Amino acid sequence: MLELDKINTYYGDTHVLWDLSLKVEQGTTVAILGRNGMGKTTTIRSIMGLPAPTSGVVRFRGEVISDLPPFRIARKGIGLVPQGRIVFPSLTVKENLLVAARGNEGEDAWTLGRVYDLFPILKEREGLHADLLSGGEQQMLAVARALMLNPDLLLMDEPSEGLAPMVIKQIGQVICQLKGKLTVFLAEQNLNMALTVADGIYIISKGAVVWEGPADELRHNEDVKRKWLGV
Ligand SMILES: Nc1ncnc2c1ncn2[C@@H]1O[C@H](COP(=O)(O)OP(=O)(O)OP(=O)(O)O)[C@@H](O)[C@H]1O
Ligand SMILES: [Mg+2]
Secondary structure (H helix, E strand, C coil): CEEEEEEEEEECCEEEEEEEEEEECCCCEEEEECCCCCCHHHHHHHHHCCCCCCEEEEEECCEECCCCCHHHHHHCCEEEECCCCCCCCCCEHHHHHHHHCCCCCCCCCCCHHHHHHHCHHHHHCCCCEHHHCCHHHHHHHHHHHHHHCCCCEEEEECCCCCCCHHHHHHHHHHHHHHECCEEEEEEECCHHHHHHHCCEEEEEECCEEEEEEEHHHHHCCHHHHHHHHCC
């Protein structure tokens, strides 16, 4: 579904990603883990072409997309939940969802009704301005908005950031419910969140992959957790 093949990404003169390669199989959930500033957001941004890698390629369903402008990449069917759960603060919950809606006709398509089934709290809050929601509710709205685009691949950048443990658990349960419906690639600093939702895990440090394997393998690998995640 998604393949990053030895990508190198720069901000100006700053070389941030170094020959980074990873793969996400269709229908699976894969997490990229790493400490602060290691390049998780830059990896997600590189997939969307913001900025595009200067060398190496990104493939989506086997097709090279790293030479396309960001809006074309998005239209291929890639949804993004950016870091910091960005929503339109002065629109209501329902309006936030409706302005994002696209391709909602198919039988399995995400519709207002279906995202409300996934996040019942959003139905309760549908008339409220988004800036009145709690952090957890805003994160749910940000995920729901991305689903309204009916993507085949959903990118999520630190969905657990700044949320209380109980809310993180709720968001994790929803990500698990998405399994099989679409492919998910998420960046996380929260090891437990990643272990709960992901099938496969990549750990990066200073813009390079330092460990990769199944979540079950990382769960028991205290050395790797200590060395790269400080757990
Ligand atoms: N716009 C930018 N211009 C220059 N350098 C940047 C820019 N954005 C990020 N960086 C640098 O690139 C490196 C990787 O940053 P990135 O945001 O990808 O890390 P991250 O793993 O997402 O961190 P966090 O967990 O804090 O979100 C950091 O050293 C950061 O300072
Ligand atoms: Mg980040």
